[in-house]
Amino acid sequence: MEQPVIRIKDLTRYYGKSKGIEHVNLSINQGEIFGFIGPNGAGKSTTIRILLNLIFPTGGSAEIMGMDVIKESKKIKNLTGYIPSDANAYENMTAGAFLRYCSRFYSSGNSDRKIRELTVLFDLDTKRKIADLSRGNRKKVAIIQSLVHNPKLLILDEPTTGLDPLMQERFFDLLRKENHNGMTIFFSSHVLSEVQLLCERIAIIKAGNIIKIEHIDTLRKKQLKKVFIEFEENLTSDIINIKGIENIMQNTGNMLSFVYSGDINDLIVKLSGKKLMNMTIEEPSLEEIFMHYYK
Amino acid sequence: MIHNRSLMNRNLLVKEFRVNTLSLTVWLLLICFFVAFTMAFYPMFIENQSQFMGLLNLFPADIFEFKGVSNFDDLFSVLGFYAANNTVYMQLFGSIYAIVLGSNILLKEEYNKTADFLLSRPLTRSDAYLTKAAVMIINILILNIIVILVGCVAIEFVKTESYSFQSYLILSFYTLLLNLLFGFAGLFLSTLIKRARPITTLGIGIVLFMYFLYTISKITADAEKLGYISPYKFVDANVLNPDYSLNPWYVLYFAGLTACLAIAAFFIYRQKDIYA
Numbered sequence: 386m387e388q389p390v391i392r393i394k395d396l397t398r399y400y401g402k403s404k405g406i407e408h409v410n411l412s413i414n415q416g417e418i419f420g421f422i423g424p425n426g427a428g429k430s431t432t433i434r435i436l437l438n439l440i441f442p443t444g445g446s447a448e449i450m451g452m453d454v455i456k457e458s459k460k461i462k463n464l465t466g467y468i469p470s471d472a473n474a475y476e477n478m479t480a481g482a483f484l485r486y487c488s489r490f491y492s493s494g495n496s497d498r499k500i501r502e503l504t505v506l507f508d509l510d511t512k513r514k515i516a517d518l519s520r521g522n523r524k525k526v527a528i529i530q531s532l533v534h535n536p537k538l539l540i541l542d543e544p545t546t547g548l549d550p551l552m553q554e555r556f557f558d559l560l561r562k563e564n565h566n567g568m569t570i571f572f573s574s575h576v577l578s579e580v581q582l583l584c585e586r587i588a589i590i591k592a593g594n595i596i597k598i599e600h601i602d603t604l605r606k607k608q609l610k611k612v613f614i615e616f617e618e619n620l621t622s623d624i625i626n627i628k629g630i631e632n633i634m635q636n637t638g639n640m641l642s643f644v645y646s647g648d649i650n651d652l653i654v655k656l657s658g659k660k661l662m663n664m665t666i667e668e669p670s671l672e673e674i675f676m677h678y679y680k
Numbered sequence: 681m682i683h684n685r686s687l688m689n690r691n692l693l694v695k696e697f698r699v700n701t702l703s704l705t706v707w708l709l710l711i712c713f714f715v716a717f718t719m720a721f722y723p724m725f726i727e728n729q730s731q732f733m734g735l736l737n738l739f740p741a742d743i744f745e746f747k748g749v750s751n752f753d754d755l756f757s758v759l760g761f762y763a764a765n766n767t768v769y770m771q772l773f774g775s776i777y778a779i780v781l782g783s784n785i786l787l788k789e790e791y792n793k794t795a796d797f798l799l800s801r802p803l804t805r806s807d808a809y810l811t812k813a814a815v816m817i818i819n820i821l822i823l824n825i826i827v828i829l830v831g832c833v834a835i836e837f838v839k840t841e842s843y844s845f846q847s848y849l850i851l852s853f854y855t856l857l858l859n860l861l862f863g864f865a866g867l868f869l870s871t872l873i874k875r876a877r878p879i880t881t882l883g884i885g886i887v888l889f890m891y892f893l894y895t896i897s898k899i900t901a902d903a904e905k906l907g908y909i910s911p912y913k914f915v916d917a918n919v920l921n922p923d924y925s926l927n928p929w930y931v932l933y934f935a936g937l938t939a940c941l942a943i944a945a946f947f948i949y950r951q952k953d954i955y956a
Contacts, residue, residue, distance in 0.1 A: 437800050440953040463802035473793040477699075489691040490801040530797065 388451050390415050390538055390569040391436065397444035398431050405431040406593040408445070413571060418564050420584030420601070421573040428593040429573040430470060433542050436571075437467055449538060463491060466531035470543035470573075473523070474515045480504075480526050481511030484533060491534035503529040506555060520547035528556060532563070539563065540571045545579060557583055578668055589674070610649055611673060613642045614656070615663040627655050632673060644673050688811040689803055696815040700781065704819050707777045711823070712830045714769045719834035722761050726840060729756055758835055759843040763851060763919045770827055770855045771915065772891055775862040778820050779883035782866025785812045786949065790876030795954045805950045813942065816863050824856045847919040850926055854915040857934035861911055862887055864941040871948040876955065911937070 391413040398405035406428035413419045423429050434440045436447055438458035447454045449461045474483045481500075488496035504511050507525040515523065524547040531539060539560075545553050560583060564570055574580050580587055581601060589597045616624075616639040624641065625633070629652065635642035639662075645652055649666060669677075725732060732755075755764055786809065789795040798808065831852070835843065866883050873879060890910040897907025907913040914930040 434954075437796075438805075439796065439799055440955070441951065459802050459804045459807075462800055465800070467796070467800040469796040469800075471793070474797060475699075475794055476792075486691065486695055487797070487801070490689070490803065492802075 388415075389413055390417070390450055391419075391571060392448045393432070393436075393445070394447070395445035396432065396435060396442055396447055398428075398435060398440065399443045404593045406590070409590070409593075409595055411588055411595065411598070413569065415569055416564065416567060417586065418560070418570040418572060418584045420580035420587035421571060421590065422575060422577055422580050422587055423590035424575055427590045429575075429590060430542055431593075432590070433467075433540055433571075433573060436540060437462070437465075463534075464537045466534070466536035466539045468527050468531045468539075468541045468544045470546065474526055474530075476516035477514065479512055479514050480509060480518065480522075483515060483526060484511065484530055487530040488533040493534040496533040499533050499535065500529065503532060503559075506559065507552060521549060521552065524548050525552065532559075536568065538569045538571065540573075542573045543575070544572070545574070545576070553579070577674065607646050607677075608648060609669050609674060609677060610645045611642075611667050611669040612645045612649075612652070613640070613663075613665045614661060615640050617660040617662055624656075624659065627652065631677060634673075644669050644677060646677065687807065688814055689807050692798070692803070692808065692811045693815060696785070696812060697818065700785075700815060700819055703777075703781070704822060707773070708823055708826055711769050711773055711827055714773075715766050715827060715831050716834050718765045718769075719762065719831075719838050722758060722838040723840075725761065726756060757843065757920060758839040758841070759847060759919050762831065762835055762848070763917050766831060767851065767855065767917055770824070770852075771858055771912065772887065774820075774823060774827070774855060774859045775887045775891075776884050777823060778816075778859040778863035779866035779887055780880050781816050781819060782863040782868075783870045783879045783883040784866075785816050785870075786867065787870035787873060787876055787879065790873075790954060791878055799954055805952075806946070809946055809949045813864075813867060813946075816867065817860065820856070820859050820863050824852065824859060828852045844919070844924075847924050850924065851917060851919050853926065854917070854930070854934075857931065857938070858911055858915055861934055861938045861941070864938050864945065868941040868945040868948075871945045871952060874953075 389412040391411060393409055393411040396409040397407050399407075409428070409432055411419075411432075421429055421432070431440070435442050436449060436454055438454055438461075441455065450464060452461050454461060474480075475486075478486065481504075484500045484504075485497070488500065500511075503509075507529065509522060509525045509529065513522075515526065518526065524544070528544065531541075545556065548556060557579075560570055560572075570583075572580060572584055581604070584601055586598065586600050587604065588595050589599070613635075619639050620636065620641055625636065629645050629647035630643045631646055632644040633641070634644075755761055789798050799805070828849075832845075832848065835848070862883075865886065866879075869879060869882065869886075891912055894907050894910040894912035896903045897905070897910070897913065911934070914927075914933050916924070916927055916930060918924060
């Protein structure tokens with residue numbers, strides 16, 4: 386049986402008395418795009434920082450490609466790319482000088498061609514100083530530096546923050562291409578929709594604990610939507626009892642707000658006899674998804 | 681290029697050296713200017729020896745002892761003049777440079793939020809520490825060597841009689857040891873900082889406090905023992921003493937304390953949580 390690229394066993398980290406993560410268990414396979422979602426402060430970055438040996442666990446263990454993340458971090462980092470969520474590059478360097486500096490750490494040889502390809506793809510001016518770059522352009526630098534050495538594993542911590550929709554699309558296309566060529570991707574985010582776009586499996590983390598590991602197809606079948614309806618008349622129990630209506634957040638007079646689990650067309654059909662004044666359907670927030678999973 | 685067997689990373693070494701070149705140049709120019717400027721007064725000092733002697737006799741005989749001047753006649757020899765007036769530049773300003781460099785060289789990666797980029801490279805903590813410590817040592821060495829050369833040239837220009845070059849080198853060696861000690865003190869302090877922020881003010885404060893303690897201990901008999909807290913106590917600046925030589929105990933003190941700080945910083949940094 387093939388060895389997982391990332392294997393995390395009972396990983397725990399406390400900051401003094403407060404919990405960072407507790408008994409986190411994960412196994413990510415070769416060639417997988419794995420989503421790691423949770424709200425801010427849930428423990429996503431703590432897990433990633435332990436994987437990269439930036440912080441140390443208080444319990445448990447983690448391996449990347451069969452190597453211990455503490456004892457063999459140098460070997461691991463030679464095979465790993467990382468996009469930090471909120472890190473600065475050296476402000477006095479130009480983007481090009483920074484990317485060349487990053488690439489010289491690796492044994493993968495001349496990375497100039499790869500840097501050129503990626504800077505063209507992301508439309509990055511490499512002659513500008515990092516201090517003069519916008520947030521989005523700095524994120525492009527962070528993306529490119531993570532890929533210059535053709536890593537086998539790419540760890541992304543909120544990688545799309547600051548990127549405009551066009552660049553996000555290019556970035557996702559690039560990730561799909563790299564994944565097609567064998568790269569394993571560990572994608573941490575608090576935006577469910579982008580994780581859903583890309584990932585095959587996801588883990589949901591909340592307050593330091595993994596509360597669910599789910600295949601994305603299973604998640605899609607659940608088709609969670611946040612629905613708000615304003616009726617012309619006051620609500621009746623037959624509406625509230627419609628199958629799939631969960632986590633009712635507002636139920637006053639003629640207004641109803643809830644999370645709907647199932648095919649949204651079924652809901653529309655069931656509501657067809659009712660007179661509506663207003664209706665909105667949107668992505669539920671993570672909190673609302675968590676409530677669904679906690680049930 | 682990867683350096684699996686090397687203790688240092690050449691890529692990081694070159695980059696760090698470039699980054700620190702500007703501040704090294706500024707400090708070098710500043711200290712060299714002060715050294716040359718002060719030595720330029722020596723010929724006038726000699727020409728007006730009797731008037732200066734009359735002025736100096738108004739002070740207690742041991743007032744300049746903290747500068748290695750045990751009697752006022754010492755001030756009229758070129759080496760005595762150099763030791764009394766110029767040593768302070770390197771022992772104080774050089775030490776401030778060293779502690780500021782040492783306290784920032786690792787810590788700046790954290791408070792500038794660049795640590796994630798650096799430490800996600802194929803680089804162990806030991807590699808990062810040893811490379812940065814090497815850059816610090818090289819910078820302190822360059823500062824000392826150039827100031828030694830400039831001081832030497834300045835002395836040659838103004839001297840009216842021969843002087844002991846060996847004593848000059850010994851004094852300069854003590855200064856180098858002092859600077860290295862403060863450099864590693866800064867490095868050690870930076871590894872203790874949990875939530876990264878610049879500690880430049882703390883570093884400068886430590887150097888000034890140590891110099892103050894030493895000065896007080898020399899001019900106040902009651903505070904003499906306080907001087908042992910300060911490393912300045914172990915810099916023998918009495919260059920005109922005929923038996924002036926390197927005191928092995930003093931050298932051992934500097935080497936031992938510097939090694940302890942360097943080793944402690946190394947092990948703390950290897951286990952330190954890095955937040956960006």
